[in-house]
Amino acid sequence: MTEKKTATPNEISRSADKMALSEPPHTAPSGGEWHQSGEDGAQPLTTNQGLKIADNQNSLKAHPRGPTLLEDFILREKIFHFDHERIPERIVHARGTGAHGVFELTDSLEPFTTAKILTEVGESIPVFARFSTVTGGAGSVDTPRDVRGFAVKFYTKQGNWDLVGNNIPVFFIQDAIKFPDLIHAVKMEPDRAFPQAATAHDTFWDYISVTPESMHMVMWIMSDRTLPRSLAMMEGFGIHSFRLLNSEGKSTFVKFHWRPKFGLQSTIWDETMKITGADPDFHRRDFFEAIEAGQFPEWDLAVQLFTQEEADALPFDHLDPTKLIPEELIPLRVIGRMTLNRWPDNFFAETEQIAFCPSNILPGMDFSNDPLLQGRLFSYLDTQLSRLGSPNFHQLPINAPKCPFANQQRDGHMQMAPQAGRVAYEPNTLAPDAPREDPAQEFVSAKIEESGVKGRIRPESFADHYSQARLFFLSQTAYEQAHIASALVFELSKVAQTSVREAMVGHLRHIDENLAVRVAHGLALTPLPPAPPASVPIKDLPLSPALQLIGKAKDTLLGRVIGILIDNGSDAATVAKLKQAALDAGARVKLIAPRIGAVKLSDGSVIAADGQLAGTPSVLFDAVALVLSAESAKLLCKESVAVDFVRDAYSHLKGIAINKESELLLEKADATSTLGITSANNVEQFLKFAKTRQWERESSHRTLA
Numbered sequence: 229m230t231e232k233k234t235a236t237p238n239e240i241s242r243s244a245d246k247m248a249l250s251e252p253p254h255t256a257p258s259g260g261e262w263h264q265s266g267e268d269g270a271q272p273l274t275t276n277q278g279l280k281i282a283d284n285q286n287s288l289k290a291h292p293r294g295p296t297l298l299e300d301f302i303l304r305e306k307i308f309h310f311d312h313e314r315i316p317e318r319i320v321h322a323r324g325t326g327a328h329g330v331f332e333l334t335d336s337l338e339p340f341t342t343a344k345i346l347t348e349v350g351e352s353i354p355v356f357a358r359f360s361t362v363t364g365g366a367g368s369v370d371t372p373r374d375v376r377g378f379a380v381k382f383y384t385k386q387g388n389w390d391l392v393g394n395n396i397p398v399f400f401i402q403d404a405i406k407f408p409d410l411i412h413a414v415k416m417e418p419d420r421a422f423p424q425a426a427t428a429h430d431t432f433w434d435y436i437s438v439t440p441e442s443m444h445m446v447m448w449i450m451s452d453r454t455l456p457r458s459l460a461m462m463e464g465f466g467i468h469s470f471r472l473l474n475s476e477g478k479s480t481f482v483k484f485h486w487r488p489k490f491g492l493q494s495t496i497w498d499e500t501m502k503i504t505g506a507d508p509d510f511h512r513r514d515f516f517e518a519i520e521a522g523q524f525p526e527w528d529l530a531v532q533l534f535t536q537e538e539a540d541a542l543p544f545d546h547l548d549p550t551k552l553i554p555e556e557l558i559p560l561r562v563i564g565r566m567t568l569n570r571w572p573d574n575f576f577a578e579t580e581q582i583a584f585c586p587s588n589i590l591p592g593m594d595f596s597n598d599p600l601l602q603g604r605l606f607s608y609l610d611t612q613l614s615r616l617g618s619p620n621f622h623q624l625p626i627n628a629p630k631c632p633f634a635n636q637q638r639d640g641h642m643q644m645a646p647q648a649g650r651v652a653y654e655p656n657t658l659a660p661d662a663p664r665e666d667p668a669q670e671f672v673s674a675k676i677e678e679s680g681v682k683g684r685i686r687p688e689s690f691a692d693h694y695s696q697a698r699l700f701f702l703s704q705t706a707y708e709q710a711h712i713a714s715a716l717v718f719e720l721s722k723v724a725q726t727s728v729r730e731a732m733v734g735h736l737r738h739i740d741e742n743l744a745v746r747v748a749h750g751l752a753l754t755p756l757p758p759a760p761p762a763s764v765p766i767k768d769l770p771l772s773p774a775l776q777l778i779g780k781a782k783d784t785l786l787g788r789v790i791g792i793l794i795d796n797g798s799d800a801a802t803v804a805k806l807k808q809a810a811l812d813a814g815a816r817v818k819l820i821a822p823r824i825g826a827v828k829l830s831d832g833s834v835i836a837a838d839g840q841l842a843g844t845p846s847v848l849f850d851a852v853a854l855v856l857s858a859e860s861a862k863l864l865c866k867e868s869v870a871v872d873f874v875r876d877a878y879s880h881l882k883g884i885a886i887n888k889e890s891e892l893l894l895e896k897a898d899a900t901s902t903l904g905i906t907s908a909n910n911v912e913q914f915l916k917f918a919k920t921r922q923w924e925r926e927s928s929h930r931t932l933a
């Protein structure tokens with residue numbers, strides 16, 4: 229055995245000395261990433277005080293191998309700034325993705341409001357929208373089962389309007405005072421700091437089991453709504469009722485809805501878990517790539533308008549945020565369109581520092597008495613102070629109104645405005661040009677008479693916790709109902725406390741006895757636990773098919789991504805034809821190959837793949853095509869990633885196109901049904917399959933509850 233030679237301390241220091249001599253501090257290290265000032269037209273690198281920096285690679289030392297000097301203000305400034313790069317993340321909705329865009333009104337609401345954004349048809353209003361998960365930290369994954377935030381800041385000429393909603397039209401609780409408890413229950417458990425970004429644990433379900441008002445929301449979060457395929461394939465909801473005020477001060481209630489042009493689409497739970505492993509940034513990347521490709525995510529903005537009298541006639545209280553108003557009762561009126569078309573220049577400056585406040589409304593708008601909304605009006609301003617650290621957070625470019633704004637608020641941490649002049653108060657006589665109030669102007673609150681007994685009292689009209697949960701569940705297709713039942717079994721199986729599982733099944737009996745039986749069976753829970761007392765009788769409401777996902781699927785490929793598996797020898801004409809047809813239909817296409825750099829097709833042409841097979845599984849696509857040579861197909865039958873590629877596409881109910889030579893792989897993956905599978909030459913049929921999932925295939929793959 230040869231002895232391993234180690235360098236002596238002297239040898240090491242000698243070579244370090246040599247380095248120091250051969251690389252004088254003022255030259256760039258090799259690698260070419262460093263530019264001297266002015267070289268190649270690059271901007272000079274400076275300190276924050278504007279001093280040009282000659283050496284950004286070596287700190288100032290007493291001698292080449294000596295200690296670093298405290299006087300190195302360049303080093304200290306750089307490290308000081310770095311040490312403070314992070315700001316507190318949002319306590320909820322920490323992980324988010326944002327983009328710039330425009331909103332354009334198509335239908336004026338002039339009879340109802342003086343808000344110009346809702347009356348001036350055709351005006352292009354800049355917006356920034358941020359989508360988020362609720363539960364996880366900023367570094368968590370994009371795809372947990374979770375509600376998604378859907379927050380939009382409109383920079384209007386009358387000031388900023390923030391519509392801060394979710395992708396689900398109801399919420400867990402009826403009163404803001406409960407919010408910290410709800411969030412503490414759902415976040416990772418405080419003693420063990422797990423699970424991250426998951427509802428499937430004891431404290432969440434323990435809290436829910438004693439909070440019957442959350443049952444309607446529970447039905448939504450257990451549905452595939454919490455597994456969106458893309459941020460651009462989600463609906464958005466303002467949830468609460470707001471008020472619109474017209475020029476006579478007359479008030480009309482309004483609920484806001486966003487409807488995606490790309491249609492609604494969700495992933496399947498097994499697929500979602502695999503996506504999480506394959507690409508923790510799945511939604512962020514998808515959104516980025518769609519915008520880069522010019523497939524701009526787009527939503528219609530719709531409203532439900534109703535008077536006090538109509539509100540009084542509803543079979544539930546619209547001020548209760550655990551209730552929705554079915555479209556079948558008050559139809560949606562589409563009034564405008566939002567298009568997101570520009571990725572931020574800097575994630576931190578824009579997506580992280582944007583500060584939404586539901587209290588940011590416009591003239592011609594006002595709040596309702598929804599007790600959850602009322603609490604939110606306090607919370608968001610308060611949270612910005614602790615997150616952004618200054619009452620001047622509105623001066624950050626992403627938060628500043630794009631219309632003039634002026635007042636006598638002064639100073640404060642990080643004041644950016646050079647607030648000139650002697651007068652910092654209003655009213656005054658010394659500064660005639662200074663900003664002043666104008667009673668004739670713009671924002672006035674709705675003149676609403678309030679009367680009643682002051683107290684911590686929940687209205688009786690908030691007492692029905694089960695009827696709308698039942699309405700939601702019964703309105704779903706059979707596939708969606710099975711997904712809800714299975715999600716409940718999955719989640720409650722992660723709950724160690726049997727009493728909590730039992731309590732939840734008890735609640736389900738009020739929603740639908742059959743659902744309770746299915747979940748109890750999935751948990752091996754016998755006998756069926758008793759239902760808790762319900763405060764008021766449960767009503768059977770007319771079903772609302774508008775609450776479905778599958779029933780509402782759109783006939784479109786917009787925003788979808790098709791994966792084509794190729795290898796050396798793949799038929800060039802088939803690949804080209806599939807690719808072009810998918811692009812023409814509005815999809816994006818990625819070519820996947822066992823090796824990424826160069827694939828030699830049947831006609832001798834050489835192309836680069838977009839993804840390497842092992843790192844680009846089929847869970848990342850909406851539909852897949854296999855165009856392999858006979859030789860490749862045979863070889864790939866021995867590659868588990870290739871077999872999984874097909875097996876997963878098949879069991880996740882995706883459309884599959886396949887050429888004759890690749891059929892071996894179908895057999896290897898046990899893909900026995902022909903539903904949703906077609907020849908790679910039948911492009912039209914493949915694209916039809918690609919628009920949806922082959923739901924009929926599902927029962928042959930997994931046992932749903």
Ligand code: HDE
Pocket residue numbers: 318319320321324358359360376377378379392393394399403404405407465466467468582583584600601603604607608609611612
């Ligand atoms: Fe929020 N919520 N929330 N929330 N929320 C925050 O504000 C809060 C609620 C929503 O992309 C925080 O800036 C309370 C309902 C979104 O930046 C915080 C209550 C709905 C976002 C806060 C609610 C939402 C937030 C954390 C109960 C749907 C992300 C950081 C009264 C309509 C916005 C921040 C973004 C963020 C408080 C309930 C949506 C702590 C107290 C209901 C989309 O202020």
